[in-house]
Structure formats: C-alpha cells, structure tokens
Amino acid sequence: MSGGGNGPGNSIPGKAEWPELVGKPATPVVTKIMHDRPDVTVEIVGEGTPVPGGYNGRRVRVFYDTQEPDAPVNRIPVVG
Numbered sequence: 001m002s003g004g005g006n007g008p009g010n011s012i013p014g015k016a017e018w019p020e021l022v023g024k025p026a027t028p029v030v031t032k033i034m035h036d037r038p039d040v041t042v043e044i045v046g047e048g049t050p051v052p053g054g055y056n057g058r059r060v061r062v063f064y065d066t067q068e069p070d071a072p073v074n075r076i077p078v079v080g
Contacts, residue, residue, distance in 0.1 A: 014036070014039070016078060017077065017078040018032070018076065018077045018078075019076045021033075021076075022073050024072060025071055025073075026044055026071040029062055030042050030062055033062070037079070040058050040079060042060050042061075042062060043059060043060070043061045043062065044064065045064070046064060047063050047075075056080065057079060059079070060078065060079055061077065061078075061080075062077045063075040063077075
C-alpha cells in the first residue's frame with residue numbers, strides 16, 4: 001500500500017504504512033503512528049487474536065508478538 005493513504009473511506013492524505021516499525025516494541029510504535037496520523041485510531045492487537053474484517057480508513061492495527069517480552073511489532077502497520 002502506498003500513495004499517500006487515500007483509499008476507500010479515507011479522504012485525509014497522509015502516511016498509510018510504517019514498514020520501518022516492524023520489530024520495534026509496540027508502545028513506541030503506537031506513539032509514532034499517533035504522531036504521524038493523529039486522525040486515525042490505533043488498535044493494539046496480539047498476534048493470533050481474531051479481529052473483524054473490513055476496511056476502515058481511520059484505523060491502524062498494530063499486531064505484536066505476545067510471546068516476546070518487549071512485544072515487538074510483527075506485521076507492517078497499515079491504515080485500514
């Protein structure tokens with residue numbers, strides 16, 4: 001996903017993905033995303049936790065490894 005974050009339900013341009021944050025602890029990742037995109041809600045989700053499907057242009061889900069002590073992010077956080 002690229003191109004400024006414009007997609008269905010997302011009329012506000014801005015960063016749409018954060019590949020550089022994979023492997024970093026979840027808490028500072030959330031802080032960074034909230035700084036970059038104050039218009040979105042950030043959901044913190046443990047890997048393997050079921051989540052409802054569907055696109056939401058005002059949401060970023062941060063998936064983290066629940067088995068590691070520093071809870072590293074293990075998927076690229078993206079708007080949707």
